[in-house]
Amino acid sequence: MRLALHLSCRRFAVTLLAVATTLINSIYPGSVLAHDDFSAQQSLYQIAYAEFLSGIRAVTINTPVLLGLIAAGLFSGIWKPFGFRLIWPVYLGGIVAGALVGFSGVAPSTVPAYVVCIAVSLLGAAALSIPAGVMRVIFFVLGLVLTNEILSGHRASDIPLFAYVGIALALNLGPFVPAGFVALSHRRLPFTWTPIVWRAGLSWISAVLLLTLLLTMRSPP
Numbered sequence: 001m002r003l004a005l006h007l008s009c010r011r012f013a014v015t016l017l018a019v020a021t022t023l024i025n026s027i028y029p030g031s032v033l034a035h036d037d038f039s040a041q042q043s044l045y046q047i048a049y050a051e052f053l054s055g056i057r058a059v060t061i062n063t064p065v066l067l068g069l070i071a072a073g074l075f076s077g078i079w080k081p082f083g084f085r086l087i088w089p090v091y092l093g094g095i096v097a098g099a100l101v102g103f104s105g106v107a108p109s110t111v112p113a114y115v116v117c118i119a120v121s122l123l124g125a126a127a128l129s130i131p132a133g134v135m136r137v138i139f140f141v142l143g144l145v146l147t148n149e150i151l152s153g154h155r156a157s158d159i160p161l162f163a164y165v166g167i168a169l170a171l172n173l174g175p176f177v178p179a180g181f182v183a184l185s186h187r188r189l190p191f192t193w194t195p196i197v198w199r200a201g202l203s204w205i206s207a208v209l210l211l212t213l214l215l216t217m218r219s220p221p
Contacts, residue, residue: 048162055166058150063212065146068117069174071205074198075124077182084179090136094143102151109152113145114213121206125199
């Protein structure tokens with residue numbers, strides 16, 4: 001009974017996330033991470049807000065980035081309650097490094113993002129006892145490949161200032177929110193099946209990422 005109720009809550013949460021993503025996409029339907037020709041009647045606040053939403057949209061419409069952020073939060077929460085706080089500074093360093101790599105264009109973006117996110121999902125599903133130093137390396141690489149996936153193909157001057165703010169906010173809230181849900185479940189739902197549900201979710205994420213990667217590689221250029 002409780003398991004069925006919890007699974008229903010998880011399905012509702014996934015549906016809510018999908019609805020939120022759709023709303024963000026509809027709020028700012030213009031090009032992602034580009035200087036658009038705004039109307040002269042728009043205020044600076046409206047322009048800044050549109051740029052901010054474009055940064056969030058760049059993260060939420062990207063399949064490996066969005067699912068990778070969710071997987072990262074679940075993985076860190078399974079690894080250790082409130083574990084993401086311990087590795088957050090290193091993850092930020094990965095974001096900075098990913099921005100440099102993305103703007104320079106020295107590395108591919110899509111396939112590495114998929115591969116790393118699939119690996120993170122599988123590691124979280126396996127619930128291995130991983131040393132803190134290894135976790136820091138994993139999350140540094142994760143921050144690097146996700147940011148590279150978002151910014152690859154762009155120049156630093158191509159992206160509006162407030163779009164950077166939106167990207168930074170989304171990249172940081174992405175793992176924090178699911179990690180918070182996992183930590184909360186440890187307190188409110190202290191049952192043996194609770195971590196199993198989160199691990200099953202990570203298995204599902206890895207399967208979706210793998211299928212999407214295969215379809216991406218088979219699709220014509």
